[in-house]
Amino acid sequence: MSLFTCQxxxxxxxxxFTVQVILPLPxxxxxxxxxxxxxxxxxxxxQVLYLxxxxxxxxxxxxxxxxxxxxxxxxxLAVVMxxxxxxxxxxxPHGPRxxxxxxxxxxxxxxxxxxxxxxxxxxxxxGLSMGGFGAFQAALRNPERFAAAISLSGGLRLVGEGAMxxxxxxxxxxxxxxxxxxxxxxxxxxxxxAEALKRQNVPLPKLYDACGTEDFTYPMNCFVRDKLxxxxxxxxxxxxxxxxxxxFWDTYIQKAICWLPLAEGLVEx
Amino acid sequence: xxxxxxxxxxxxxxxNTDISVILPERPRKVxxxxxxxxxxxxxxxxxxxxxxxxxxxWVRRTNIETYACENDLIVVMPSALNxxxxxxxxxxxxxxxxxxxxxxxxxxxxxxxxxxxxxxxxxxxGLSMGAQGAARxxxxxxxxxxxxxILSGSPHDWRRGNxxxxxxxxxxxxxxxxxxxxxLLHSHRNVWDRIDALAKTGTLPRMYVASGTAxxxxxxxxxxxxxxxxxxxxxxxxxxxEGYGHEWRFWDITIQRALHCFGFQSRDGGNAF
Numbered sequence: 001m002s003l004f005t006c007q008x009x010x011x012x013x014x015x016x017f018t019v020q021v022i023l024p025l026p027x028x029x030x031x032x033x034x035x036x037x038x039x040x041x042x043x044x045x046x047q048v049l050y051l052x053x054x055x056x057x058x059x060x061x062x063x064x065x066x067x068x069x070x071x072x073x074x075x076x077l078a079v080v081m082x083x084x085x086x087x088x089x090x091x092x093p094h095g096p097r098x099x100x101x102x103x104x105x106x107x108x109x110x111x112x113x114x115x116x117x118x119x120x121x122x123x124x125x126x127g128l129s130m131g132g133f134g135a136f137q138a139a140l141r142n143p144e145r146f147a148a149a150i151s152l153s154g155g156l157r158l159v160g161e162g163a164m165x166x167x168x169x170x171x172x173x174x175x176x177x178x179x180x181x182x183x184x185x186x187x188x189x190x191x192x193x194a195e196a197l198k199r200q201n202v203p204l205p206k207l208y209d210a211c212g213t214e215d216f217t218y219p220m221n222c223f224v225r226d227k228l229x230x231x232x233x234x235x236x237x238x239x240x241x242x243x244x245x246x247x248f249w250d251t252y253i254q255k256a257i258c259w260l261p262l263a264e265g266l267v268e269x
Numbered sequence: 270x271x272x273x274x275x276x277x278x279x280x281x282x283x284x285n286t287d288i289s290v291i292l293p294e295r296p297r298k299v300x301x302x303x304x305x306x307x308x309x310x311x312x313x314x315x316x317x318x319x320x321x322x323x324x325x326x327w328v329r330r331t332n333i334e335t336y337a338c339e340n341d342l343i344v345v346m347p348s349a350l351n352x353x354x355x356x357x358x359x360x361x362x363x364x365x366x367x368x369x370x371x372x373x374x375x376x377x378x379x380x381x382x383x384x385x386x387x388x389x390x391x392x393x394x395g396l397s398m399g400a401q402g403a404a405r406x407x408x409x410x411x412x413x414x415x416x417x418x419i420l421s422g423s424p425h426d427w428r429r430g431n432x433x434x435x436x437x438x439x440x441x442x443x444x445x446x447x448x449x450x451x452x453l454l455h456s457h458r459n460v461w462d463r464i465d466a467l468a469k470t471g472t473l474p475r476m477y478v479a480s481g482t483a484x485x486x487x488x489x490x491x492x493x494x495x496x497x498x499x500x501x502x503x504x505x506x507x508x509x510x511e512g513y514g515h516e517w518r519f520w521d522i523t524i525q526r527a528l529h530c531f532g533f534q535s536r537d538g539g540n541a542f
Contacts (some may be wrong), residue, residue: 003325003329027321028320028321028322029516031435032485032514032515032516054542056297056540056542060272063328064272064328064329064334065327065332065334065335065518066332066333067330067331067518067521069329069330070330070517070518112478128542129542242542243541244542245541245542246332246335246541246542247335250332
């Protein structure tokens with residue numbers, strides 16, 4: 001197993017950023033188990049999961065509070081974890097363009113530095129809370145880049161009917177302005193993005209949505225789930241006891257990875 | 270949450286070394302100035318990695334940070350190469366893990382960090398080679414720790430011979446380092462006899478010992494130690510998890526059980542996310 005902490009320059013962010021990357025390379029447990037880890041050669045690439053943190057967090061969260069390295073190893077999956085501050089993974093007016101960064105620039109950089117697949121069918125994105133929003137946003141607005149998206153306890157509806165009431169962290173002002181003057185329904189609302197996508201005749205990303213039944217985002221997640229199912233999205237819903245807590249995310253990221261349409265081992269590219 | 274990475278030159282390891290430290294987390298409703306100047310000294314878990322590992326292992330492969338924060342516990346994770354947490358005077362310029370931990374890292378943690386140095390506030394745990402290390406410090410420095418967790422690496426009687434195969438050369442190095450079996454039996458590597466000596470004195474830390482039944486050390490080390498503990502009347506908690514091997518899934522579960530056994534049962538510290 002290996003964990004890379006990269007400090008790179010981003011044009012979209014206008015500055016340096018940190019990203020953590022897990023690659024399922026050979027490790028000591030291979031001595032005790034018959035896991036098939038190898039170093040990729042030639043055209044061989046890893047399938048990849050882009051994994052987004054929530055509000056208050058950064059690129060170290062998933063690796064520190066879940067056992068994602070072990071799950072990545074079990075499924076022979078590369079995991080890329082960027083930092084998104086409290087940006088809602090959105091381009092900030094007159095500021096860092098987080099959306100451009102994590103949907104375009106970051107995957108291009110990762111593919112050039114690491115043996116990571118750039119093909120749609122091997123590229124997945126997931127996140128928790130604010131990162132769940134980011135995951136669905138990426139896939140709904142870039143269906144040609146992501147085959148599947150996973151939202152755990154996602155902040156999927158922040159404005160309008162069914163929206164979360166009074167979030168503890170004001171995530172809206174930074175990207176959308178005090179009067180939400182920069183908020184564009186078809187670009188910034190999950191249902192708006194979904195409606196816009198349905199009007200194009202392109203393959204839809206598979207969606208996985210999970211939420212704890214005691215989570216304060218539960219009603220919002222049910223609302224968005226129903227709308228997306230009505231629209232005809234291939235959405236898998238899972239719920240179980242749990243609050244907005246790492247215990248839930250550690251459990252459900254495992255289930256979600258098992259749900260991903262993964263190939264066996266390395267992929268050719 | 271707060272995760273520190275220290276890198277500094279050690280007097281006893283004769284070179285730079287790394288440690289990771291988890292510190293208690295400020296609840297979001299508490300004012301930062303109040304939280305950081307409250308003068309509180311927190312309990313400490315000394316947490317040791319296994320063979321092949323380093324100071325990043327426990328954070329990367331388990332959810333120890335969550336368990337620590339829920340209990341306002343400081344966790345100190347050193348790097349120890351494959352040293353068995355022993356002293357290797359003949360390795361290069363000398364690599365003395367024991368004096369490093371006891372005479373260097375402990376003063377550093379107690380005086381630089383808001384850590385309590387009281388016995389009742391200090392616990393030591395480890396997996397595999399780290400379990401050996403934890404047991405070693407628990408029995409040779411029982412005045413420093415209130416509890417010890419020995420996960421997948423029970424004390425064993427060196428006179429019974431040791432592992433074959435890939436670990437045979439390692440065992441030979443361990444014997445050579447102490448001048449053969451007699452020397453080893455007189456060294457701090459001999460945890461087995463030391464436990465015999467202290468079992469009835471009431472001076473040993475609370476002991477939690479666990480192994481998966483599919484662990485390659487289960488039959489050779491864990492079962493004999495459990496039987497021996499019964500014979501000598503050692504007060505310890507033993508736990509076997511059916512079907513688990515020498516693996517992180519097991520250590521993530523049993524470090525929680527160990528903390529529970531030591532009385533850490535809060536879920537209120539820090540923040541839920």
